[in-house]
Amino acid sequence: MGELAFNHKSKDGKARTGTLTLKHGCIQTPALMPVATKATVKALTVEDLNELNTQFLICNTYHLMLQPTEDVIAKFGGLHQFMNWNKPLITDSGGFQAFSLGLGKEHAVGKMFFPEEHHTNSKLKGKSIAKISDKGISFQSIYDMSYQVLTPERSIRIQEKLGADLILVLDECTSPLSDKTYTTNSLKRTHQWAKECLQLHQTNQAIAGIVQGGHWQDLREKSAQYLASLNFDSYAIGGSLGKSKNDMHHVLEWVIPYLPENKPRHLLGIGVVEDIFESVERGVDLFDCVSPTRIARSGYPHIRPPSGTKKNKYRYKLKSQKYKDDSRPLDTHCDCKVCKTYSRAYIHHLLKTEELIGYTLISYHNLYFMLHLMNEIRTAINESRFKQLKKEWIG
Amino acid sequence: MGELAFNHKSKDGKARTGTLTLKHGCIQTPALMPVATKATVKALTVEDLNELNTQFLICNTYHLMLQPTEDVIAKFGGLHQFMNWNKPLITDSGGFQAFSLGLGKEHAVGKMFFPEEHHTNSKLKGKSIAKISDKGISFQSIYDMSYQVLTPERSIRIQEKLGADLILVLDECTSPLSDKTYTTNSLKRTHQWAKECLQLHQTNQAIAGIVQGGHWQDLREKSAQYLASLNFDSYAIGGSLGKSKNDMHHVLEWVIPYLPENKPRHLLGIGVVEDIFESVERGVDLFDCVSPTRIARSGYPHIRPPSGTKKNKYRYKLKSQKYKDDSRPLDTHCDCKVCKTYSRAYIHHLLKTEELIGYTLISYHNLYFMLHLMNEIRTAINESRFKQLKKEWIG
Numbered sequence: 150m151g152e153l154a155f156n157h158k159s160k161d162g163k164a165r166t167g168t169l170t171l172k173h174g175c176i177q178t179p180a181l182m183p184v185a186t187k188a189t190v191k192a193l194t195v196e197d198l199n200e201l202n203t204q205f206l207i208c209n210t211y212h213l214m215l216q217p218t219e220d221v222i223a224k225f226g227g228l229h230q231f232m233n234w235n236k237p238l239i240t241d242s243g244g245f246q247a248f249s250l251g252l253g254k255e256h257a258v259g260k261m262f263f264p265e266e267h268h269t270n271s272k273l274k275g276k277s278i279a280k281i282s283d284k285g286i287s288f289q290s291i292y293d294m295s296y297q298v299l300t301p302e303r304s305i306r307i308q309e310k311l312g313a314d315l316i317l318v319l320d321e322c323t324s325p326l327s328d329k330t331y332t333t334n335s336l337k338r339t340h341q342w343a344k345e346c347l348q349l350h351q352t353n354q355a356i357a358g359i360v361q362g363g364h365w366q367d368l369r370e371k372s373a374q375y376l377a378s379l380n381f382d383s384y385a386i387g388g389s390l391g392k393s394k395n396d397m398h399h400v401l402e403w404v405i406p407y408l409p410e411n412k413p414r415h416l417l418g419i420g421v422v423e424d425i426f427e428s429v430e431r432g433v434d435l436f437d438c439v440s441p442t443r444i445a446r447s448g449y450p451h452i453r454p455p456s457g458t459k460k461n462k463y464r465y466k467l468k469s470q471k472y473k474d475d476s477r478p479l480d481t482h483c484d485c486k487v488c489k490t491y492s493r494a495y496i497h498h499l500l501k502t503e504e505l506i507g508y509t510l511i512s513y514h515n516l517y518f519m520l521h522l523m524n525e526i527r528t529a530i531n532e533s534r535f536k537q538l539k540k541e542w543i544g
Numbered sequence: 545m546g547e548l549a550f551n552h553k554s555k556d557g558k559a560r561t562g563t564l565t566l567k568h569g570c571i572q573t574p575a576l577m578p579v580a581t582k583a584t585v586k587a588l589t590v591e592d593l594n595e596l597n598t599q600f601l602i603c604n605t606y607h608l609m610l611q612p613t614e615d616v617i618a619k620f621g622g623l624h625q626f627m628n629w630n631k632p633l634i635t636d637s638g639g640f641q642a643f644s645l646g647l648g649k650e651h652a653v654g655k656m657f658f659p660e661e662h663h664t665n666s667k668l669k670g671k672s673i674a675k676i677s678d679k680g681i682s683f684q685s686i687y688d689m690s691y692q693v694l695t696p697e698r699s700i701r702i703q704e705k706l707g708a709d710l711i712l713v714l715d716e717c718t719s720p721l722s723d724k725t726y727t728t729n730s731l732k733r734t735h736q737w738a739k740e741c742l743q744l745h746q747t748n749q750a751i752a753g754i755v756q757g758g759h760w761q762d763l764r765e766k767s768a769q770y771l772a773s774l775n776f777d778s779y780a781i782g783g784s785l786g787k788s789k790n791d792m793h794h795v796l797e798w799v800i801p802y803l804p805e806n807k808p809r810h811l812l813g814i815g816v817v818e819d820i821f822e823s824v825e826r827g828v829d830l831f832d833c834v835s836p837t838r839i840a841r842s843g844y845p846h847i848r849p850p851s852g853t854k855k856n857k858y859r860y861k862l863k864s865q866k867y868k869d870d871s872r873p874l875d876t877h878c879d880c881k882v883c884k885t886y887s888r889a890y891i892h893h894l895l896k897t898e899e900l901i902g903y904t905l906i907s908y909h910n911l912y913f914m915l916h917l918m919n920e921i922r923t924a925i926n927e928s929r930f931k932q933l934k935k936e937w938i939g
Contacts, residue, residue, distance in 0.1 A: 188893065192900045195885075217893040221869045225889065233885050474616045490590075490628050494620065498583065498612040505587045505900050 151355030153315065153382040155413050161535040163405070163432040166527050169413050171237040171314035171355060173229065176204045178413065178434040179530075181420055181523050182239060183442065183516055187212045188222075188232040191442050192505075192512040195233050200486070201516055205237035205314075207437045210307055211246040211299070215290045219310040227312025239437075240313040242304045242346075244359070245418065247286040248322035248388070251279035256326040260388030260418055261397060281321055283338055301345040309352050317385060318346035320359040325389040332363040332389075340375050347379055357383035357415065364391035366403050373407035384408045385415040386433075394427070401431040422463050422522065426539045429526055441519045445511035448500045450479040451518035459543045463518075467511070472497040479510075485517035546750030548710065548777040550808050556930040558800070558827040561922050564808050566632040566709035566750060568624065571599040573808065573829040574925075576815055576918050577634060578837065578911055582607045583617075583627040586837050587900075587907040590628050595881070596911050600632035600709075602832045605702050606641040606694070610685045614705040622707025634832075635708040637699045637741075639754070640813065642681040643717035643783070646674035651721040655783030655813055656792060676716055678733055696740040704747050712780060713741035715754040720784040727758040727784075735770050742774055752778035752810065759786035761798050768802035779803045780810040781828075789822070796826040817858050817917065821934045824921055836914045840906035843895045845874040846913040854938045858913075862906070867892040874905075880912035 154170040169176040183190045183198065185206040190198060198206070208228055213219065217231075225231040228238055253259065257274035279288035285300035301319045308316040320339045323332050339361045350356050358376035362368030376384060386404055390397040401416070408414055413434045419425075420438025428436070441451065449464040457463035457480075467479070478488035479496065487496075487510045499507030522542075529538035549565040564571040578585045578593065580601040585593060593601070603623055608614065612626075620626040623633055648654065652669035674683035680695035696714045703711040715734045718727050734756045745751050753771035757763030771779060781799055785792040796811070803809055808829045814820075815833025823831070836846065844859040852858035852875075862874070873883035874891065882891075882905045894902030917937075924933035 187897045187899060188890070189899050189901055194901055194904065196881075212897075216896055217868060217889065221889060221893075224869050225871065225887065231887075231890055233890070473612060474619050476620065486591075492620065492626075494612065494616060495583070495626055495628070498616075501611055502582045502607075504582060504584050505903060506584055506589055508900060509589065509904070 150380075151315070151353050151382050153355035155383075155411060157411075159531045159533070161530040161533045162430065164429045164530050164535045165432060165434070166530045167413075167434065169434070171205070172353075173235060173237045173314050174204075176237060177527055179425075179429045179436070179523060179526055180204055180434070181425070181436040181438065181519055182207045184209075184437055184439045185232070185234075186439070187216070188228060190512075190516075192446060192508045193442070193516070197509075197513055198234075201513070201520055203236070203516070203520065205239065206234060207239040207241060208311065208313065209243075209246075210240050210304060210311065211243040213240075213311060214243070214299075214307050215292050215297070219307045223310040223312075227310070229312065237315070238313040239315045240308045240311050240317065241417070242308065242317040242319040242359075243286065243299045244304075244317070244320040244387070245322050246288070247279050247281050247299070248324065250288055250291075251277045251281060251286075252324040252327065254278070256324045258325055260322070261325055261390050261392065283341070285319070286321075301342040302349050305346050305349045309350075309354065313354065315355040315357060315383060316350075317357050318343045318359055320361055320387055322388050323361065323363050325364070325392055327363060327389065329363070329365055329368075332365065332368060336362050336368055336372055340372070343376060344379060347381065355382035357381055357385045359385045359387045359417070360404050360408075361387050363389045364396045364400060366399070369400055369403040370407060373404045377407055377409055381412070383413045383415065385417050387417045390419070394423070397424070398427055398431065401428060401433065405432045420519070422457075423459055423543050425522070425526070426543055429530075430535070430539065441515035442512045445515045446508045448507075448511065450496075450511050451515045452480045453482040453518070454542055456481070467493060467497050468500045479514045480518065483514065483518065485514050487511075487514045487517075545775075546710070546777050547748050548750035550778075550806060552806075554926045554928070556925040556928045557825065559824045559925045559930045560827060560829070561925045562808075562829065564829070566600070567748075568630060568632045568709050569599075571632060572922055574820075574824045574831070574918060574921055575599055575829070576820070576831040576833065576914055577602045579604075579832055579834045580627070580629075581834070582611070583623060585907075585911075587841065587903045588837070588911070592904075592908055593629070596908070596915055598631070598911070598915065600634065601629060602634040602636060603706065603708065604638075604641075605635050605699060605706065606638040608635075608706060609638070609694075609702050610687050610692070614702045618705040618707075622705070624707065632710070633708040634710045635703045635706050635712065636812070637703065637712040637714040637754075638681065638694045639699075639712070639715040639782070640717050641683070642674050642676050642694070643719065645683055645686075646672045646676060646681075647719040647722065649673070651719045653720055655717070656720055656785050656787065678736070680714070681716075696737040697744050700741050700744045704745075704749065708749065710750040710752060710778060711745075712752050713738045713754055715756055715782055717783050718756065718758050720759070720787055722758060722784065724758070724760055724763075727760065727763060731757050731763055731767055735767070738771060739774060742776065750777035752776055752780045754780045754782045754812070755799050755803075756782050758784045759791045759795060761794070764795055764798040765802060768799045772802055772804055776807070778808045778810065780812050782812045785814070789818070792819070793822055793826065796823060796828065800827045815914070817852075818854055818938050820917070820921070821938055824925075825930065825934065836910035837907045840910045841903045843902075843906065845891075845906050846910045847875045848877040848913070849937055851876070862888060862892050863895045874909045875913065878909065878913065880909050882906075882909045882912075
């Protein structure tokens with residue numbers, strides 16, 4: 150068992166608040182961790198993240214093993230020192246990349262598959278550059294096209310060198326288009342790897358198991374039961390999450406009853422506003438999502454209700470000409486540093502001229518927006534009015 | 545006459561210190577103004593600039609008239625409000641773009657022409673998209689290829705709307721490859737425009753004349769004399785500055801004796817370490833240069849002596865593999881925030897992965913480096929040891 154403590158505070162239905170204590174500090178849950186894929190949250194400095202009261206970050210084993218490599222990071226004493234981040238850190242195992250570079254490319258899908266929006270995902274389509282076998286994941290580096298094999302043991306050894314507070318077992322993230330036979334066989338492998346990772350793990354880093362099983366109830370329940378029996382420090386719920394938001398909700402409803410009440414639950418890679426409310430309501434504690442900073446770099450600032458709605462995804466296209474002389478802040482209901490200082494017109498101008506700092510300013514605002522929302526959710530749960538807050542936000 | 549006061553403090557040879565007071569505050573001279581071409585210093589926020597004790601900035605009429613347009617900026621009350629900068633600001637007139645989009649493209653040269661390095665400038669080569677006549681500069685917008693004419697009157701009216709503390713007259717910057725006949729005729733026009741701009745100017749913004757005349761002593765002296773007779777608030781020295789560093793030094797030696805002692809002298813667009821020392825020594829007070837932030841975005845951090853030398857241009861290529869696990873700060877002799885916090889290895893990694901924040905961190909360091917150097921230069925002049933400092937830096 151690694152260094153991890155999780156204490157509950159309040160419950161409001163299945164939604165719950167708590168304090169997760171890891172080696173580098175405490176996290177108030179439910180919480181969203183910004184994604185620092187390559188040891189940096191895109192377009193933001195560590196100073197920005199501290200100013201935003203960011204509680205923790207997640208980094209990516211797959212990217213870091215290739216560049217700068219785990220050995221360079223180990224030379225600095227780990228990721229915390231390398232990137233100058235002194236609060237809790239999580240690393241994922243690289244398993245998700247087996248999907249995003251493999252079946253995800255072949256099927257041209259993400260963790261969820263929405264038939265009605267499929268045309269929007271055609272940019273994902275491509276030749277698989279990852280192969281999976283019982284031994285591990287073979288892939289070509291996107292940096293130099295060198296051949297690499299990520300086994301359960303290699304993933305653990307790399308994550309030990311990276312030195313995050315909480316690490317993840319290697320798993321296979323299946324595709325929402327994988328059939329039940331494929332998913333059943335894959336799950337067997339994922340379970341075998343989870344057990345191996347736990348046995349191989351030698352440091353006092355906390356370690357999380359990952360529940361898989363696609364969108365089949367029996368597989369998801371079996372996976373949750375099996376992983377619970379292995380007594381991990383924490384539990385993650387991985388994709389595929391089905392073909393609709395309802396499928397995702399079902400997966401949570403099937404899995405969570407089998408996970409230990411006193412361990413944190415992390416829904417991997419999910420985190421837009423609507424999904425957070427629905428998942429917190431079903432008992433999820435931890436989220437990670439690239440969306441706030443990714444949409445920022447595409448020029449979409451987040452907005453709160455009443456301007457922000459489920460329909461407009463709580464965002465708008467700032468590059469639109471109608472904002473060229475708009476003197477309002479990015480969000481009229483926000484009190485972040487960017488909203489106190491700059492107008493939409495100015496940041497619209499920075500986007501039009503492709504000035505880097507435009508991406509920084511919107512990223513800062515969007516993270517503030519999401520972290521502030523998580524704070525509101527925690528307060529609402531503590532005050533037994535989570536359902537009311539959810540209604541105010543998503544109707 | 546606009547709002548401008550210039551008080552001398554010390555002299556050390558021809559090098560001098562002073563206080564330049566503009567509407568939005570005081571500037572200790574000699575001083576370097578970072579370039580905020582499109583109302584932002586690339587990759588840095590206004591907060592960063594304030595933290596760096598940046599005294600003033602220069603913005604670009606040509607770029608801003610096209611995007612977001614002077615009318616949008618005027619709607620906000622001017623550039624200060626639009627970009628949230630409350631210290632002094634200068635705008636240039638757009639004259640330099642007549643050169644960089646016109647003869648500069650045809651001749652494939654910058655303000656100076658070094659025959660031995662000419663191959664490096666081939667990237668400038670292209671078809672002219674600016675035509676000059678006695679009426680003004682006709683050009684096509686680089687944004688939408690629309691046809692524009694910048695006359696002396698239009699340049700002044702735009703700069704009045706932009707609302708900087710100090711504005712510049714419209715001039716023609718000739719090419720170092722222009723012959724004497726061309727330069728003589730051009731100078732006649734530049735003088736006519738200077739007079740017109742002064743007459744047309746209606747606000748209490750300070751206004752600077754620009755000395756031209758290429759690298760011919762009689763033309764440069766004539767230009768300095770003529771502009772001095774017009775009694776501008778400030779004087780700028782424009783390109784072309786010849787075919788060698790010596791040519792540039794001669795231009796300064798010809799011009800400066802004819803400029804009023806009690807007015808600031810601004811060497812336009814110049815500002816690498818060596819040039820600053822040579823120019824301050826000859827009596828220049830103000831500099832603007834994109835170099836510190838431009839080389840930052842190419843991955844070159846500045847370094848002080850003894851590592852930094854005239855030969856290596858006080859910089860190094862951080863993307864080189866030899867820095868991949870270098871735990872030293874960007875400059876081992878620097879105490880800026882970036883050098884106190886991050887290693888070369890980390891920022892090398894950010895460059896390799898093209899993470900935006902890498903450009904921000906090096907830009908911050910490079911500006912700190914240059915502004916700190918200007919501070920050292922002022923102290924050295926005040927303590928009558930400028931020559932000693934120059935020797936320590938450039939030998």
